[in-house]
Amino acid sequence: MARIIFDLPERFAFSTEVQIYISHVNQGGHLDNAQLLSLVSEARLRFFQSIDFPSPALPDVSIVVGDIVAQYKSEGFHGEVMRIDMTPADFNRYGFDLVFHVTEKTTGREVARGKTGIAFVSKTSRSVVPIPEQVRARLLALGNS
Numbered sequence: 682m683a684r685i686i687f688d689l690p691e692r693f694a695f696s697t698e699v700q701i702y703i704s705h706v707n708q709g710g711h712l713d714n715a716q717l718l719s720l721v722s723e724a725r726l727r728f729f730q731s732i733d734f735p736s737p738a739l740p741d742v743s744i745v746v747g748d749i750v751a752q753y754k755s756e757g758f759h760g761e762v763m764r765i766d767m768t769p770a771d772f773n774r775y776g777f778d779l780v781f782h783v784t785e786k787t788t789g790r791e792v793a794r795g796k797t798g799i800a801f802v803s804k805t806s807r808s809v810v811p812i813p814e815q816v817r818a819r820l821l822a823l824g825n826s
Contacts (some may be wrong), residue, residue, distance in 0.1 A: 687752045687794055689782055693766035694823035697727045698786060700762050712757030717793055718749065721781055724765035725797065728779065732819040739813050741804050747776070751795035762786040769820045775809045776800035777820065 699720045707713035712720075725746075729735070735743065757763060764786045771778040776799045783793040803810050812820075 685750060685752050687750065687796070689794055690768055690770060690780060692768070693780075693782065694768040695728045695731055696764060696766045697724050698762050698764050699723055701757050701759055703759050705757075706759050710758070712792070714751075714753065717751065717753070717757070717783070720763060720783070721749075721751075721765065721795075721797070724767060724781065725779060728767045732816065732823070734816055734819075736815070738815070742810060742813055742816075743802055743804050744776075745800050745802050747798040747800050749795060749797045751793055753793050754791040757783075757785065757792045763792060769823060770796070772812070772817070772820075774811050776812060 701712055701720075705712055705716035705719065707716075729744070762785070764784050766782045766784075768780050769777045770780050778796045779799050780796045781794065782791070784791050801810050801812050801816075802808060
Protein backbone atom coordinates (compact mmCIF):
# COMPACT_ATOMS: atom_id res chain seq x y z
CA MET A 682 0.00 0.00 0.00
CA ALA A 683 1.29 3.45 -0.90
CA ARG A 684 1.85 5.76 2.08
CA ILE A 685 -0.23 8.90 2.46
CA ILE A 686 1.74 12.11 1.92
CA PHE A 687 -0.02 15.06 3.47
CA ASP A 688 1.42 18.58 3.63
CA LEU A 689 0.16 21.04 6.21
CA PRO A 690 -0.85 24.64 5.55
CA GLU A 691 1.44 27.40 6.81
CA ARG A 692 -1.05 28.56 9.43
CA PHE A 693 -4.16 27.36 11.24
CA ALA A 694 -7.26 29.42 12.04
CA PHE A 695 -8.38 27.55 15.17
CA SER A 696 -6.81 25.69 18.08
CA THR A 697 -8.17 23.71 21.02
CA GLU A 698 -6.82 21.30 23.61
CA VAL A 699 -8.13 17.83 24.47
CA GLN A 700 -6.72 15.46 27.08
CA ILE A 701 -6.19 11.76 26.36
CA TYR A 702 -8.28 9.76 28.83
CA ILE A 703 -7.80 6.10 29.72
CA SER A 704 -10.77 5.24 27.48
CA HIS A 705 -8.77 6.59 24.52
CA VAL A 706 -5.89 4.14 25.10
CA ASN A 707 -5.68 0.67 23.53
CA GLN A 708 -4.01 -2.55 24.66
CA GLY A 709 -0.72 -1.26 23.24
CA GLY A 710 -0.75 1.47 25.89
CA HIS A 711 -1.13 4.37 23.47
CA LEU A 712 -3.84 6.45 21.80
CA ASP A 713 -6.05 4.13 19.77
CA ASN A 714 -6.38 5.08 16.11
CA ALA A 715 -10.20 5.13 16.29
CA GLN A 716 -10.04 7.28 19.42
CA LEU A 717 -7.87 9.81 17.60
CA LEU A 718 -10.87 10.35 15.35
CA SER A 719 -12.98 10.90 18.46
CA LEU A 720 -10.58 13.63 19.62
CA VAL A 721 -10.65 15.21 16.15
CA SER A 722 -14.47 15.06 16.23
CA GLU A 723 -14.51 16.95 19.53
CA ALA A 724 -12.17 19.56 18.06
CA ARG A 725 -14.39 19.83 14.95
CA LEU A 726 -17.42 20.51 17.16
CA ARG A 727 -15.50 23.24 18.97
CA PHE A 728 -14.34 24.68 15.63
CA PHE A 729 -17.92 25.01 14.40
CA GLN A 730 -19.04 26.48 17.72
CA SER A 731 -16.34 29.13 17.32
CA ILE A 732 -18.04 30.32 14.12
CA ASP A 733 -21.53 30.10 15.67
CA PHE A 734 -22.66 27.06 13.70
CA PRO A 735 -25.15 25.50 13.93
CA SER A 736 -27.17 28.68 13.97
CA PRO A 737 -30.79 29.38 14.93
CA ALA A 738 -30.93 31.37 11.68
CA LEU A 739 -30.29 28.12 9.76
CA PRO A 740 -32.50 25.56 11.52
CA ASP A 741 -32.58 23.11 8.60
CA VAL A 742 -28.83 23.06 7.86
CA SER A 743 -26.38 20.58 9.34
CA ILE A 744 -23.06 19.05 8.36
CA VAL A 745 -21.83 15.54 7.62
CA VAL A 746 -18.32 14.18 7.33
CA GLY A 747 -17.89 12.69 3.88
CA ASP A 748 -14.38 11.33 4.31
CA ILE A 749 -11.29 11.53 6.45
CA VAL A 750 -7.61 10.99 5.92
CA ALA A 751 -5.20 10.68 8.83
CA GLN A 752 -1.47 10.25 8.94
CA TYR A 753 -0.11 9.07 12.27
CA LYS A 754 3.28 10.50 13.24
CA SER A 755 3.86 9.31 16.84
CA GLU A 756 2.10 7.78 19.81
CA GLY A 757 -0.09 9.66 22.26
CA PHE A 758 -0.34 8.52 25.88
CA HIS A 759 -2.82 8.64 28.74
CA GLY A 760 -2.81 12.02 30.49
CA GLU A 761 -1.16 13.93 27.68
CA VAL A 762 -2.93 17.00 26.37
CA MET A 763 -3.28 17.20 22.61
CA ARG A 764 -3.32 20.56 20.89
CA ILE A 765 -5.51 20.25 17.82
CA ASP A 766 -5.13 22.99 15.21
CA MET A 767 -7.69 23.26 12.41
CA THR A 768 -8.27 25.37 9.32
CA PRO A 769 -10.74 25.25 6.42
CA ALA A 770 -9.36 24.61 2.93
CA ASP A 771 -10.33 23.48 -0.58
CA PHE A 772 -13.83 24.95 -0.70
CA ASN A 773 -16.43 23.70 -3.15
CA ARG A 774 -20.10 24.59 -3.57
CA TYR A 775 -21.33 22.17 -0.88
CA GLY A 776 -18.48 22.06 1.60
CA PHE A 777 -14.76 22.14 2.27
CA ASP A 778 -11.89 20.21 3.83
CA LEU A 779 -11.15 20.81 7.49
CA VAL A 780 -7.41 20.27 7.89
CA PHE A 781 -6.17 19.19 11.33
CA HIS A 782 -2.80 18.92 13.06
CA VAL A 783 -2.46 17.14 16.41
CA THR A 784 0.54 17.80 18.65
CA GLU A 785 1.35 17.03 22.27
CA LYS A 786 0.97 20.33 24.14
CA THR A 787 4.07 20.30 26.35
CA THR A 788 6.72 19.10 23.90
CA GLY A 789 5.12 19.98 20.56
CA ARG A 790 5.64 16.38 19.39
CA GLU A 791 3.55 15.75 16.28
CA VAL A 792 1.02 12.95 16.82
CA ALA A 793 -1.11 13.12 13.66
CA ARG A 794 -2.23 15.22 10.73
CA GLY A 795 -5.05 14.95 8.25
CA LYS A 796 -8.30 16.37 7.00
CA THR A 797 -12.00 15.71 7.00
CA GLY A 798 -14.31 16.43 4.09
CA ILE A 799 -17.28 18.46 5.33
CA ALA A 800 -20.57 18.72 3.41
CA PHE A 801 -23.60 20.80 4.32
CA VAL A 802 -26.96 19.02 4.27
CA SER A 803 -30.62 19.75 4.76
CA LYS A 804 -32.00 18.05 7.86
CA THR A 805 -35.35 17.72 6.10
CA SER A 806 -34.32 16.31 2.72
CA ARG A 807 -31.03 14.71 3.89
CA SER A 808 -29.42 15.95 0.68
CA VAL A 809 -26.47 18.26 0.19
CA VAL A 810 -27.06 21.99 0.08
CA PRO A 811 -24.75 24.86 -0.83
CA ILE A 812 -22.67 26.29 2.00
CA PRO A 813 -24.87 28.97 3.58
CA GLU A 814 -23.45 32.35 2.61
CA GLN A 815 -23.11 33.56 6.21
CA VAL A 816 -21.15 30.42 7.11
CA ARG A 817 -18.95 30.70 4.02
CA ALA A 818 -18.17 34.32 4.96
CA ARG A 819 -17.14 33.30 8.49
CA LEU A 820 -14.97 30.47 7.18
CA LEU A 821 -13.27 32.66 4.60
CA ALA A 822 -12.68 35.37 7.23
CA LEU A 823 -10.74 32.81 9.29
CA GLY A 824 -8.29 32.48 6.45
CA ASN A 825 -7.78 36.24 6.32
CA SER A 826 -7.29 36.87 10.04
